[in-house]
Amino acid sequence: MRAIRAIRAIATVTATAIVAVGAAVPASAGHRPTAPGRLVSAEPLPDELRLPGAGTAWRLRYTSTSWSGRATVVSGTLSLPPGRPPRHGWPVVSLAPGFGGTPDACAPSRAGVPPFALPFGQALLAAGYAVAVTDYEGIGTPGESSVVHGPAEAYSAIDIVRAARRLAAVSRVWAAVGYSLGGHAALWAGHLARRYAPELRHTGTVAIAATTQWTAQFAAPPFRDPAAPFSPIVPYMGRTLALTHPGEFRAADWFTPAGLDLVELAGRACVEEMAGTIAGVTNGAALRDPAAAADAFAALLAPHEVPIGRYREPVRLAHGTADTLPAALSEITAGQLAAAGTDVEYTPVPGADHFTVLAAVARATVDWLAEMFTGVPG
Known part of the structure; x- marks a missing residue:
């Protein structure tokens, strides 16, 4: 029951969940440059x-x-x-x-x-x-x-x-x-x-x-409610999921024209700038079907x-x-x-x-x- 209550508590998650944080020395000769950790x-x-x-x-x-x-x-x-x-x-x-x-x-x-x-x-x-x-x-x-x-x-x-x-x-x-x-x-x-x-x-x-x-996060209202603020992280997913899942994910299938503009911005803006740009943007303005998009993101991220x-x-x-x-x-x-x-x-x-x-x-x-x-x- 405690786990169930905890999962329900995830419904309070907000859209700003993930925010961060001389002369060159050549590699040693004789090592394979592709070996990890060189x-x-x-x-x-x-x-x-x-x-x-x-x-x-x-x-x-x-x-x-x-x-x-x-x-x-x-x-x-x-x-x-x-x-x-x-x-x-x-x-x-x-x-x-x-x-x-x-x-x-x-x-x-x-x-x-x-x-x-x-x-x-x-x-x-x-x-x-x-x-x-x-x-x-x-x-x-x-x-x-x-x-x-x-x-x-x-x-x-x-x-x-x-x-x-x-x-x-x-x-x-x-x-x-x-x-x-x-x-x-x-x-x-x-x-x-x-x-x-x-x-x-x-x-x-x-x-x-x-x-x-991830599955619990995308099941929460902030990612699914059309009226909820749009997350500054989602535009980056629009770029990266297309990279890691070619043929399975197309940003145009999930993002509105305004949302696609934000996906394009993710290629040249850091999170702080992205967060300022999307102030006032809702899920419904950026995503064609926020709930369906959240399900798609969750399925693709499940292996991770x-x-x-x-x-x-x-x-x-x-x-x-x-x-x-x-x-x-x-x-x-x-x-x-x-x-x-x-x-x-x-x-x-x-x-x-x-x-x-x-x-x-x-x-x-x-x-x-x-x-x-x-x-x-x-």
């Missing part, structure tokens, strides 16, 4: 994009595996704590950010970390972790992004750890931490880590305000629900109780993982919304990571 290039990160408290920081490009299964190049950043590294190198946190838009200019390595996320990154550095932040495939590098694609998100988050080890004195021991859409990425990374990168030592996963339970099973390493979920992306989503996911045998804890963060939750949970995250890394050889 360093393609690195350059010092400009001062205005650096995390507070960082020692050395780079913008890097590295090889990974695309949503299509082919080799691809992804960009991101690596920030190290100041001072000398530990004996086995800095332990690594692969920090998967929230979604900020698909154009290259929206990549965290170019746009920087959102102000509300800076204290969180700073806390990780102060605790002695190297912080690797992926831009995700197609954001900051040529090509289109798949956005919601569990394996591709995970590959980007895992391969930046491999690339970091070719660039700096970092350990093979790492944890996946993610926020918003990045929480979805971190959970997928935790699920695939041992199989995809057995040479690394994954110690656990922290997912904060994670975007999960967070994998439910027994994760080998601990999972910690946190969600603000004042988040417009309902905390019930994380509570349901935690319950499913616990039932499957995973060592999982769910922590509601009283009064925190989708933006303030990161600062509110920074201390707890550092404590969880300390437990995950304790006793793990480098």
Whole structure:
């Protein structure tokens, strides 16, 4: 009955659920450029994009595996704590950010970390972790992004750890931490880590305000009611679902002419600009049949629900109780993982919304990571 009440609570979800967050060094000669995790290039990160408290920081490009299964190049950043590294190198946190838009200019390595996320990154550095932040495939590098694609998100988050080890004195021991859409990425990374990168030592996963339970989200009125405000995320789906599901999805089948204009805008605007542009636009103005479109989106994204099973390493979920992306989503996911045998804890963060939750949970995250890394050889 608690799960049923939680699912009903999802009806309060709003349309702004997913919002984020020198000379090049060539890759080493003699390595296959298509092998995942190879360093393609690195350059010092400009001062205005650096995390507070960082020692050395780079913008890097590295090889990974695309949503299509082919080799691809992804960009991101690596920030190290100041001072000398530990004996086995800095332990690594692969920090998967929230979604900020698909154009290259929206990549965290170019746009920087959102102000509300800076204290969180700073806390990780102060605790002695190297912080690797992926831009995700197609954001900051040529090509289109798949956005919601569990394996591709995970590959980007895992391969930046491999690339970091070719660039700096970092350990093979790492944890996946993610926020918003990045929480979805971190959970997928935790699920695939041992199989995809057995040479690394994954110690656990922290997912904060994670975007999960896609089917339940699209069953809620904000995505189905013609009079409800149109979500700034849906135009990006109009682009990416056509990419990942050619022949199955055509934006023109679901979007009105005004909606198609927004799909086109998604190719050159970040989420903040998109949100300003659609102010006052309703689902009915942008979608031909909002309820049918929501069902179509849910069906296509169903394979990318967070994998439910027994994760080998601990999972910690946190969600603000004042988040417009309902905390019930994380509570349901935690319950499913616990039932499957995973060592999982769910922590509601009283009064925190989708933006303030990161600062509110920074201390707890550092404590969880300390437990995950304790006793793990480098």
